[in-house]
Amino acid sequence: MVEKLKKIVLVFMLQILSISLYAQKSVTQFLGIPVDGSKPEMIQKLKSKGFTSSPVDKDILVGEFNGKNVFVNIVTNNNKVCRIVLNDVNTSNESDIKIRFNYLVLQFKKNKKYFTLAQSDQDYIIPDDEDISYEMSVKKKRYEADFYQMPTELDTVSIREKVKSILASKYTEEQLSNPTEELKKEMITTGATYLLDIFSKNSVWFMISELYGKYYISMFYDNEYNRANGDDL
Numbered sequence: 001m002v003e004k005l006k007k008i009v010l011v012f013m014l015q016i017l018s019i020s021l022y023a024q025k026s027v028t029q030f031l032g033i034p035v036d037g038s039k040p041e042m043i044q045k046l047k048s049k050g051f052t053s054s055p056v057d058k059d060i061l062v063g064e065f066n067g068k069n070v071f072v073n074i075v076t077n078n079n080k081v082c083r084i085v086l087n088d089v090n091t092s093n094e095s096d097i098k099i100r101f102n103y104l105v106l107q108f109k110k111n112k113k114y115f116t117l118a119q120s121d122q123d124y125i126i127p128d129d130e131d132i133s134y135e136m137s138v139k140k141k142r143y144e145a146d147f148y149q150m151p152t153e154l155d156t157v158s159i160r161e162k163v164k165s166i167l168a169s170k171y172t173e174e175q176l177s178n179p180t181e182e183l184k185k186e187m188i189t190t191g192a193t194y195l196l197d198i199f200s201k202n203s204v205w206f207m208i209s210e211l212y213g214k215y216y217i218s219m220f221y222d223n224e225y226n227r228a229n230g231d232d233l
Contacts, residue, residue, distance in 0.1 A: 026151035027223045028202040030084045031065075035223040039074050042081045046072060062089065066107075068217075082226035091214035094133055098126045100217060101208055105145050114147040114204065136210060149202040149221075163191045201225050 028035045033045045043061065047053075051063035051072060061072040068088055075083035092100060105124045108114050118124055124145040126132065135141040164176050167190060171183065179187060201224040209218045 026198075026202070027225055028149050028204065028221050030221040035081055035084055035221050036226065037081055038079060039076050039081060042074050042084075066104075070219075077226055077228045078232075080226040082223050082228075084221040086217075086219040086221075087209070088216035088218075091211060091216045094131075094215065097208055097215035097217070098128070098130070098132060101143060101145075101206075102126055104206060104217065108145065108147050108204075113150050115150065115199075116145075116147045118145075132208065132215075133213075136208070143208040144205060145207075146203065146205040148199045149204050151198060151202060160191075162194055163187050166190050166194065 031046075031049050033042070033049070035042075039059070043053075043059070046061055046063075049063070051061040054060040054062050054071065059074065061074075063070065063072065065072075065086055069090060070086045070088055073085040073087070074081055075085060102125050105118075109116065109118065116123075126143060132141075132143065136143070164187075167176060167187065175183065176187075203222040203224060204220065205222075206217055206219040209216050
């Protein structure tokens with residue numbers, strides 16, 4: 001998985017050489033809203049987008065997203081928003097949920113704001129004849145599709161400087177300024193690893209969830225910068 005993502009990032013690096021933006025804190029966005037800040041702030045921002053509080057729980061919002069009615073849950077860590085969770089309000093049968101899941105996969109793949117490890121349009125796609133009820137209940141299969149939201153801002157100059165600083169312990173300034181072909185390859189690989197770390201912070205993924213024989217989509221917009229990393233242990 002990591003090697004595939006590195007290859008994708010390597011290609012992406014070649015495509016961004018002429019772009020001048022900022023990568024360091026470009027966090028995941030949901031409806032144009034950074035997945036960040038406090039929970040009350042996020043609730044107010046989502047309400048400005050048309051979401052309303054659930055009559056059951058004021059911290060759970062209800063509204064329309066991508067043509068479907070959804071519940072919205074806001075997850076925090078150390079009082080900072082780290083995840084937006086969307087769950088379909090209405091459940092579906094097995095046939096309909098496969099269609100919905102597959103359509104979502106194609107929507108994300110066509111959206112230039114995202115990239116994925118998937119190598120073809122058929123990756124993640126559920127075959128028409130697959131018995132997902134059996135696969136999920138007996139084989140414990142998890143139907144999930146993982147994507148990475150492209151940072152809204154990337155500073156290629158800063159990336160190059162970061163790569164140089166990472167390699168500074170191994171090479172002199174002169175070597176880094178006039179790299180050999182072998183060093184150029186190492187710089188690209190180092191840059192890919194650095195970008196991989198940045199992109200992995202902007203994870204957007206979805207899965208099929210099940211409740212009493214009915215199915216629904218759960219979708220997650222994650223800001224890994226704010227996720228628990230073991231500091232509190």
